Structure formats: structure tokens, C-alpha cells
Amino acid sequence: MKTFRIIGRNFRDAFKGVFRNFSLSLASISCITITLIVVAISIILSYNVNNFTELVEKDVTIVAFIDNDLTEEEIDTIKDEISVIDHVDTYEFTSKDDITTDMRESSDVFDSVMKNWSDEENPIQNTYQVKVDDIEYIEGVAKQIEKIDGITLVKYGEGIVEQLISTFSLIHTISLGAVVALILVTAFLISNTIKITISSRQREISIMRLIGASNLNIRIPFIIEGLLLGALGSIIPIIITIYGYETLYSSFNGQLFSPFIKLIPPTPFVYLTSLVLLGIGILVGMFGSWRAVRKHLKI
Amino acid sequence: MDLIRLTNVKKTYNTGVTAIQDLNLSIGKGEFVFIIGSTGCGKSTLIKMLYREEKPTAGQIIVGGIDVGRLRNRKVYKIRRKIGVVFQDFKLLPKSTVYENVAFALEIFGLPKEEIHAKVVKVLELVGLKHKIKSYPAQLSGGEQQRVAIARAIVNGPKLLICDEPTGNLDAKTSMGIMEVLNEINKLGTTIIMVTHDINIVKKMNKRVIVLDSGRVLKDYEEGTYK
Numbered sequence: 001m002k003t004f005r006i007i008g009r010n011f012r013d014a015f016k017g018v019f020r021n022f023s024l025s026l027a028s029i030s031c032i033t034i035t036l037i038v039v040a041i042s043i044i045l046s047y048n049v050n051n052f053t054e055l056v057e058k059d060v061t062i063v064a065f066i067d068n069d070l071t072e073e074e075i076d077t078i079k080d081e082i083s084v085i086d087h088v089d090t091y092e093f094t095s096k097d098d099i100t101t102d103m104r105e106s107s108d109v110f111d112s113v114m115k116n117w118s119d120e121e122n123p124i125q126n127t128y129q130v131k132v133d134d135i136e137y138i139e140g141v142a143k144q145i146e147k148i149d150g151i152t153l154v155k156y157g158e159g160i161v162e163q164l165i166s167t168f169s170l171i172h173t174i175s176l177g178a179v180v181a182l183i184l185v186t187a188f189l190i191s192n193t194i195k196i197t198i199s200s201r202q203r204e205i206s207i208m209r210l211i212g213a214s215n216l217n218i219r220i221p222f223i224i225e226g227l228l229l230g231a232l233g234s235i236i237p238i239i240i241t242i243y244g245y246e247t248l249y250s251s252f253n254g255q256l257f258s259p260f261i262k263l264i265p266p267t268p269f270v271y272l273t274s275l276v277l278l279g280i281g282i283l284v285g286m287f288g289s290w291r292a293v294r295k296h297l298k299i
Numbered sequence: 300m301d302l303i304r305l306t307n308v309k310k311t312y313n314t315g316v317t318a319i320q321d322l323n324l325s326i327g328k329g330e331f332v333f334i335i336g337s338t339g340c341g342k343s344t345l346i347k348m349l350y351r352e353e354k355p356t357a358g359q360i361i362v363g364g365i366d367v368g369r370l371r372n373r374k375v376y377k378i379r380r381k382i383g384v385v386f387q388d389f390k391l392l393p394k395s396t397v398y399e400n401v402a403f404a405l406e407i408f409g410l411p412k413e414e415i416h417a418k419v420v421k422v423l424e425l426v427g428l429k430h431k432i433k434s435y436p437a438q439l440s441g442g443e444q445q446r447v448a449i450a451r452a453i454v455n456g457p458k459l460l461i462c463d464e465p466t467g468n469l470d471a472k473t474s475m476g477i478m479e480v481l482n483e484i485n486k487l488g489t490t491i492i493m494v495t496h497d498i499n500i501v502k503k504m505n506k507r508v509i510v511l512d513s514g515r516v517l518k519d520y521e522e523g524t525y526k
Contacts, residue, residue, distance in 0.1 A: 003409070005409045005410075005411065006407075006409040009406055009409075042485040111374055201389070203392070204392060206390075207392065208403075209375070209376070209379065209402075209409065210350075210379060210384055210390070211379065211383075211403070211404040211407075211451065211452075211455070212376045212379035212380035212381075212404075212407075212455070213376060213379075213407045214376040215371075215373055217376070217377075217407045266363060297372070
């Protein structure tokens with residue numbers, strides 16, 4: 001009962017503190033708001049880029065072309081040899097007839113050219129389509145497939161894939177670094193803003209100490225005040241995240257430049273991001289207050 | 300039994316100034332003691348050490364069974380809860396009412412609202428300010444503000460009340476009013492130590508008087524012997 005009363009009073013005092021020192025509170029809140037907006041943008045960017053990378057990685061396929069002179073048994077042997085290579089995830093045989101049909105359906109020019117070729121003359125080759133379990137090993141796997149007898153050519157979009165993935169991973173790293181740096185900077189900025197607020201209330205703190213308030217008694221209302229400032233500061237960033245991302249998603253139809261690069265669907269992504277923003281705001285506010293009061297307790 | 304006992308206390312500040320040296324003193328429960336002396340004689344340092352605003356450089360200070368000199372910063376509140384302190388400049392919260400200023404001292408201990416109200420009203424009645432309960436400090440005279448400060452200092456029922464020149468900013472008539480209040484509190488059993496420059500008050504009150512000089516006890520007058 002006593003503890004509840006103390007907690008209740010601490011919250012009341014914290015609310016009073018926020019409103020009695022409104023101009024300084026507003027400074028702290030704006031500071032948190034601006035940083036959290038940038039943090040939100042970085043989180044959205046970072047997760048989407050991560051998502052792109054995963055999509056690209058899932059889609060990359062090694063195509064191994066098979067010599068047309070091989071018999072069916074020999075083609076089966078190649079399958080066995082591919083299956084034992086490390087890091088091979090899936091492999092699938094596509095016959096030259098399937099490929100031809102596919103290509104004839106998709107291109108009129110091709111269709112008219114192919115009409116003049118008999119099945120024996122068809123230059124299209126049977127293929128194995130191989131996926132790896134980790135994109136890092138794609139080059140090695142491709143080289144091993146190339147060594148198998150009866151394989152004439154191996155292709156996996158080498159060069160472009162690596163470049164794309166290394167670019168994505170760079171953006172991902174930079175935006176995560178930005179989030180961490182921003183959080184640290186805000187914590188200190190807020191700590192300083194709250195320090196100013198608290199200096200103007202030094203008298204209050206010294207009186208509290210004189211009448212026998214323990215350090216915890218003094219600190220808790222200020223820490224709760226920091227929590228409130230953090231929560232208030234995260235309101236606008238959360239609104240921007242939810243409405244901003246949903247608008248962005250629908251205006252791009254959920255994809256960026258090509259159907260290949262898909263954006264993360266807004267639900268539940270924006271709500272999780274909002275929770276993270278609220279959490280960061282609250283923690284940063286509490287940490288800032290805690291650090292700011294500490295100085296005044298060494299009386 | 301002694302409430303306060305100082306043994307061979309010495310205090311040297313970081314600046315090299317020695318404010319107190321070889322001080323031995325004991326004050327019993329329920330006493331009313333004046334500490335007087337010229338400026339710089341160590342009066343303020345002495346009482347600051349009692350409520351652990353300052354630490355002694357050497358020697359031992361026992362207040363209410365607690366070795367004050369050994370108290371860590373984090374544990375200072377333990378002694379503060381047994382002591383009420385009144386200052387020359389009142390130290391009231393300007394944005395809080397008389398009631399809030401006094402209740403503040405009880406709220407941090409998590410007392411129920413009704414109990415706080417009863418205690419605050421009772422103590423404001425004792426200092427004669429029940430009718431100003433909703434006023435703000437700026438709306439009160441100096442004497443009234445000091446009464447609020449005294450009310451706040453004693454609302455917890457401390458064993459010891461330390462007054463650092465409580466009448467320093469007040470005229471003679473108002474000062475005597477404050478002294479009457481302090482006398483009442485003393486009669487209820489609270490030990491009072493008061494630092495003052497006002498010799499007239501000391502003479503009128505006829506209490507024990509300790510004269511300090513250069514950080515030592517120059518003279519210790521028993522009750523009623525100081526003229």
C-alpha cells in the first residue's frame with residue numbers, strides 16, 4: 001500500500017514537473033522527436049535493404065548447361081554429382097523442350113525462328129538449376145559444377161549479384177551505425193537539456209535532501225519525468241512512421257523499381273518499429289535524467 | 300543521556316582553513332542550547348557537521364546514536380530524518396503553498412493522505428499559521444515564512460532541531476515571536492541548538508550558552524548563568 005502511494009505520488013510529481021517547467025520540457029521533447037524521426041527513417045531503410053538482400057539471395061540461381069549429346073543415364077549421374085557438392089540447397093532439371101516452349105511463348109521472334117528448326121537441330125540445351133544455401137559460396141559451387149563432365153557452361157549472373165549484395169550490406173551497416181550513433185547523441189543531448197531543468201530545481205533537491213529524502217526518493221520523480229519526456233517525444237515520430245510508411249508503400253505498390261525488389265508490408269512492420277521508437281525514447285529519457293540528477297546528489 | 304557527543308573534533312577545509320579544533324562537547328536530550336561567537340569562530344561549521352553537510356577531518360561526532368562522521372553520502376538521509384533544520388533564508392519552495400511545503404516532508408515517506416493532513420494542520424497550529432494554509436511563501440511576511448520553515452522542520456517529529464540564525468532576517472518583535480514558538484517546541488521534548496548573533500535574544504531566553512572562539516569552546520554557560 002505504502003509503495004503504491006509512493007509510486008502514485010512520484011507519477012504526480014513527474015507530471016507536475018513536466019508542466020511547471022514547460023519550456024524546458026518542450027526543448028527536451030523536441031530534441032527526442034527530431035532524433036527519433038531520423039532513427040525511424042534509418043530503421044525503415046535498414047530493414048528494407050535487409051529484406052532486399054534476402055530476396056535477391058533467395059532468387060539467385062546457378063544455371064548449368066548440359067551437353068546435348070549425353071544420354072539420360074549420364075544426365076542422372078550429373079545430378080548425383082551436383083547433389084554431393086557442399087552448400088547446394090536445391091537442384092532442378094529443366095529439359096530443353098520445356099525451355100523452348102517457354103521461350104517460344106514469350107517471344108514472337110523466337111517463335112518464328114524456331115519453327116524452322118527440327119527437334120534434332122534445336123541448339124537449346126538441357127539445364128540443371130541449382131540454388132545454394134548461402135550466397136557467399138555461390139562462386140565456389142559454380143566452379144565445382146563447371147568441373148563435372150558433360151557440363152558445357154555455368155552461369156549465375158556473376159559480378160552483378162555480388163555488387164548488388166555488397167551495396168545492400170553497406171547501406172545496411174551504415175544505417176544501423178547511424179541508429180546507434182543517433183541514440184547515443186540523443187542520450188547526451190537530453191541529459192544536458194534535463195541538466196538545465198534540474199539546475200533550476202537544485203533548491204528543491206537540496207531541500208529534499210535536508211528533510212531526509214534518500215537519493216532514491218529524489219531520483220525517482222526525475223527519472224519518471226524523463227520517461228514521460230521520452231514517451232511524449234516519440235508521439236510524432238510514431239505517427240510519421242505509421243502514416244508515412246503506409247503512404248509510401250501504397251504509392252509504390254509495395255515494390256521499388258522492379259517486382260524483384262519488394263518493400264516490407266506495413267503491418268506489422270510499422271507497429272513493431274513504433275514500439276522500438278517508444279522504447280528508445282523512454283530509455284533515452286530515463287537515462288538522461290538519471291545522469292543529470294546524479295551530479296546534484298553529492299551534497 | 301547525551302543526544303550529541305563530540306570528541307576531539309577537528310575540521311580543516313580543503314582551502315587549508317581550520318574551522319574547528321579539539322572540540323569536545325555534549326548536549327543532553329531536551330536541552331535548549333545557544334551557540335554564539337564572532338564571525339568565523341566555527342559556529343556554522345559545527346552545526347553543519349551535526350547534520351552531515353560537512354564531515355569532520357578528525358574526531359568523532361555522535362548524534363542520536365549515529366556516528367555522523369562515518370556516514371556515507373548515500374546514507375545521509377538516515378541522520379537527516381532525525382534532525383530538523385531551520386535556516387536564516389527559510390528555504391521554502393516558492394511555487395508550493397504553505398500546506399504543500401510542510402506536507403512535502405511527509406509525502407516522501409509514503410504516509411497516507413489523511414495522516415499527512417492531520418499532522419500538517421497540527422504543526423501549523425503550533426506555529427500559529429493555520430489560517431495561511433493556502434498562501435504562497437511570497438504572500439507571507441518574513442516571520443511567517445520562518446514559521447512555515449519551522450513547521451516543516453518539526454513535522455516529522457525530530458529529536459533535534461537545529462536553527463542556523465533563524466532570526467537573522469527578522470526584526471526584534473518578530474524574532475521574539477519565533478523564539479516563543481521554539482520554546483514551545485522545546486517544552487514538547489525536542490532538543491534545540493540555535494546559532495545566533497542576537498545577544499538580546501540569548502539574554503532574554505536564559506538558556507545554556509556555548510561561546511566559540513577560533514574553533515574552540517571558549518566558555519560553556521549553564522542554563523541561566525549567561526549575563
